[in-house]
Amino acid sequence: MLRAVEWLARQYPQAVAVASAGRRPLTYARLAEHINNVTTSLNTTGIGLDDRVAIALSNGPETVTALLAVLCCATAAPLNPTNAAAEFDFYLSELRVKALMIPAGWDSPAVRSARAQGIAVLEVSPVEKAEAGVFAMTGEDLVAPAHGGPPCGKDIALVLHTSGTTSRPKIVPLTHRNLLSSANHIRTTLGLTEKDRCMTVMTLFHIHGLMVTLSALLAGGSVYPIRFQPEQFFQCLDEFAPTWFSAVPTMHQAILRAAATHRDVIERSQLRFVRSSSAALPIRVKAELERVFNAPVIEAYGMTEAAHQMASNPLPPAERKAGSVGLAAGSQVAIMDGSGNLLPPGETGEIVIQGENVFQGYENNQEANADAFTNGWFRTGDQGFLDSEDYLFITGRLKDVINRGGEKISPREIDEVLLSHPAVEQAVGFPVAHPTLGEDVAAAVVLKSGMSAAEPEIREFVAGHVAPFKVPRQVLILDEIPKGPTGKLQRRALAEKLGLLVSDGTRPKSGTPYVAAIETVEAQLIQIWEGILAFRPIGIHDNFFEFGGDSLLAVQMLQRIEEVCGQRLLPTTLLAGPTIKHLGKVLLQQQYAERASLLVKIQPGGAKRPFFFLHGDFTGGGFYCLNLARHLGEDQPFYVLAPFGSDGRPIPSTIEEMAAGYIELIRAVEPQGPYVLGGLCHGGMVAFEMARQLQRLEQKVDLVVMVGPPSWNPPRLRLVWNLISGTGALLGLGPDERLGLLLLLRERVLCLYQLYQHVRGRLKEVAALPLGEQAGWALRLTKRTARGVASRFVAGNRHPQNPNPNGASPDEKLQESDPPNIYLRQLAAHGMTRHVFRRALARYFRRPYSGRIGIFWPIDEPVSMPGEPVLKWDQVIDRSLRWRQVVSDLEVYGLPGNYPTLVTKNVQLLADLVKASLDKTSAPQ
Structure with a gap:
């Protein structure tokens, strides 16, 4: 060398x-x-x-x-x-x-x-x-x-480990002669010269990446090594102008997924050919690569023991046969039967090789060498045949090695790690089909009697003992592991026996039911996953890797989460729990640990008036605000106000006190108006009260943006509240007791009013019926009404904020249980915040406001107005939601979606409408 x-x-x-x-x-x-x-x-x-x-x-x-x-x-x-x-x-x-x-x-x-x-x-x-x-x-x-x-040539230049069916990886020593011979064969096969430029995307601890690099250099060409990510690949493709690169099929598929957004780079590219090796390249992927890059794809066959290349398809105009790894290219290639006889073309057997690039044997492993060599031929463990023109076709593997996108994994190694877990009695690692990797790792375990362990715990245990790509993406906990007729474990039949085979476009048979997003952060994560995995719908308990995720897609997904949510997640987070629910929990946990102020500057912007937005997202963390700010434009300063209580500090008990507290925060940033305010749900109502108080302070408010504001108390309820407050004070009732009495009365009154409205409407309908049908209708109505009244009054006897008839609310239980970790403490804090906000809204009464307001309503959300039944948006007659009773300058917009999707999936549309409203009032300072 x-x-x-x-x-x-x-x-x-x-x-x-x-x-x-x-x-x-x-x-x-x-x-x-x-x-x-x-x-x-x-x-x-x-x-x-x-x-x-x-x-x-x-x-x-x-x-x-x-x-x-x-x-x-x-x-x-x-x-x-x-x-x-x-x-x-x-x-x-x-x-x-x-x-x-x-x-x-x-x-x-x-x-x-x-x-x-x-x-x-x-x-x-x-x-x-x-x-x-x-x-x-x-x-x-x-x-x-x-x-x-x-x-010199016979000296050992390189030692690598290779995985086999034994529990102990074998050492492959490669001499200088092996490396130089293989590199020269690759150079000759690909016609490499000093004018070629190779982008090295394969890792250099893998024989594939190392030999591609050596072959490029021995031709006098140049190399440009990168840590592979699709974005960096296309950046290098543009800046370095490589003439070729070699990768595994998984990488090729990742490149194709990102190609649509880099058409201009591809048009400028100077690729002479694209090479693929280390795993079977699907024919459709090969065709798509050639179409996208307008360059031939050269598929080759290699392994560590041969210093990489053994066979390769030739460059055009020579024939490249579909499904074949090509002609012998460096090694002599033959097909051998179980007795050591070489087979003629067309007959299937084990692929064997010999030549200067082939190693002489495993280090310190005479038993493995005795099995690996027959009559001077090295047995690859792969099965295939040669056609009449000596093109090699691989039909399968004789060994149990799991080929995860070119990374070879010994299932025995996984078995031994699993069996070292204190709760595991039996364990077996096995391959499952994967849409991009070809194969992935799964495991089945039987627990020891009286012991318990959950899948995340077992996966985390394995992750502490092996490299990330070896960690099983699924761990099934069984009463018994299925065995073959002779009582032996059949690794490659386990996936089918356990129902883990997946058809394109169907949900994996993992037994995990689909559960939709509840919080906004979950909706955002689902949107990211669906875009990257090209599968929908994704639920909050679905496993990233079961839906086609791999390590490359995981990197893209984590990068996208950082862009959208502003929080960096480590790859180990995904190993610990590859679900939306888990990632959302970790994001909120990190935010809770880092938050020091309720006021957060999201976007510095330019000369426009700052937009102060109350995100109102009690358990979702308000991560959607990053996208909202981005879509409003880089020149729009954007500040987020988190709900009181999310920082662990005391929560004001009234909307008026909350508004006053927020005003103090924003005036520390912007002492004088005009102000632009906004908020989601409860936050919108507080923003409205902030605007009223700022006007009383003789500060101008240009606009209040209310996204899905909550229901409100009718003005006549103020008289009831005043009566209860006065009477309660005379009777010695505390503020909370008086509020509880008001909520109870309101529940009863609304129940009776809605019952009256329902019966009134039905009576109008029955009046038009023939006389004979009216009696039957009246009987059915009486039964339904009795059941409805009973259920409503039973519900009303529960605590207004406690839907659990058996005791404390989930939020209160969290408070009482002294949560053992920061996430549970955070949930407890958010639960208390929600509870206080509801009670604060119950005693809040809107008053007239002379400024401008924009209401943005998610039309898939039901509309609940005081004194009326819950309606769909298209049933609502007064689209101002009765806000014109207190506001004269009002704009109302109906947008597709519900609360989570309005600020995630449809955030671009929301931002466009909000921006249009802001542009009407914004002016440089």
Whole structure:
């Protein structure tokens, strides 16, 4: 490898080898110089030929140069930087690593594991203002001297682990000859030259990503390594103008999902071809890739033991056969039966290979080697056949390895982790079909007698022992695990036996019933999921991964949540509970822990008057306000006022006191008017009272926006309230007792009034009936009326705010139970806030207001006005909802949706109408 780097530096000294955004490109001459500096430093540290250096770096230019430097003087052992602590313990020990390369300042289980095993830790940091890939390295020196001299072809260059059907992953040692042979075969197959530019999207701890990078460099071309995300992919596609890239089918599908929003970038792209490997590429995905990028897709077949490539479809104009992984490309490929005989074309058997790129055997595993090699041929464990033109077709796998989007997972490894859980008696990991990954991991467990454990707890336990991609997306807790006729577990039949097979467009058979969103934050999350998963409807208890989610979509989803809700969720949050309900709970928990003020500046805006909005979302957190503010325009300053009590402080008992408290907050920001106010539901009513009080303070209010304002007390109820207040005071009743009496009387009066209205309407109908039908109708009416009156009066005897006849309300129970965590404390606080707001509204009476008001009503919500039955929007005669009794300058808009969807799914329409109202009054300060 060292001689190859030196030759490239002489042949293409000023050509770009490594590029990266925001960095100067690294030429081949500077690459060789930097590698020489690093290898000298490693030798000085005590690392040399035959020593093993683990590299736990994320994709980037430094990872490329670090790998090359280690390959040129020692043996590289690239590791997944997201591995769990137990995995680092195993890999570092098993590989007999002498040093570990990590990013500078990285706090990782890898560091703790290395320290515990006495392994030197080398910290890598990019050199400021230097070329892409140039890094400084610091770390302790080793006592043992380094073995000098450059490596030769037979020396081990790379060691990787590969998963099999055994519980212990096997070590694959690859020599310099293996790597260079494979890289040259890839270069030849793809016709790579010094004019090619490769975007490296595959991880560099995977043989696929590593060999794609080496083949591009050995051709004298340039590489641009990125941490794959669709947005970054298209940014690199535009800036770097790559001529090719290679990826797994999962990535290709993610790219296609994002392609529609990057048509201009695609039109400018210079892709010569697109390559796919490491998992079967669906024919429809291949066709779509070729249509979108107007470039041929080259599907190849590779594995770690062959230093990646064994077969590949050729470039046009040669034939690329649908469903085939192509012709032998580096290795000799044959088909073998169970007795070791090579089979003729057309016959199906095990795919076997041999050649310079194929390794010589697993390290320290004679038993595995005896099974893996027959007559000099390596048995891949895959099943297939060669056609008459030597094109290879793969028909299946002989092994039980789960192929999750190119990541190979040993189910036995999952079994052992599950069985180490104290409550698990039996366990089996098995594959389930996945729409984008091909396969995903599921598990079935039987619990020990007398023990209990829930699915989230078991998944969290597994997540602490394995990398995230290995964590089962479903864990079924069973009384008995189904077995085959001989009593053996049949992994690949379990999904069907347990009813986990999914058809396109149908809900997964997980047994989880559909439950719609209740809170606005849940509605927002559902909207995000439905857009990313391209499936609807999604319920709050549905599992992200059961509906087609994968790790790439999870990254997009978490990024979108951060954009929409302004809160960052860690990937582990999704592992702990991949449901809308869980994510909504965590978002609210984070907001509750961080909130320091009821007044939050969402959008600084420009010269317009600030819009102060009472989000009124007791349990949804008001996250919808981020989208509302964004749609109002970047030039509109936007402040959010959270409900009193959401910060844990005392809650004012009246609407008037709440309004006064909010006025104090907004005047600290904006001492003088004109003011623009608004609010959702209860918040709208408080905003109305704020406007009245500001007018009394001789402050101008340009507009009050009321989104779905609640029902209100009729003016004549004021006389009843005054009577109750006066009489109650004489009798020694406290304020709450007087209010309770008012609510009870109001309930009875409204019940009787609605009954009167109902009977009156029915009597008008019966008057038009023939005389013979009137008697039967009267009897049916009497029975229904009696049942209705009884149910209403029984309901009325309960606490006005307590629908639970058996005791305290859920909110009060939360208060009494001393909640053990912040989320329950938050629910208790929100429950009390809702309770106080309801009672405050019950004693609030609207008074005339001389300013301008806009009412925005969600037409799917029922309309409840005092003294009238509950109506649908199209049944309402007075669309002003009787607000014209107190407001003369009034605009009323009916918008599609209910409370949650109006401010989530339909927030763009709401914002457009609100903006139009604001524009009528807004003027630069």
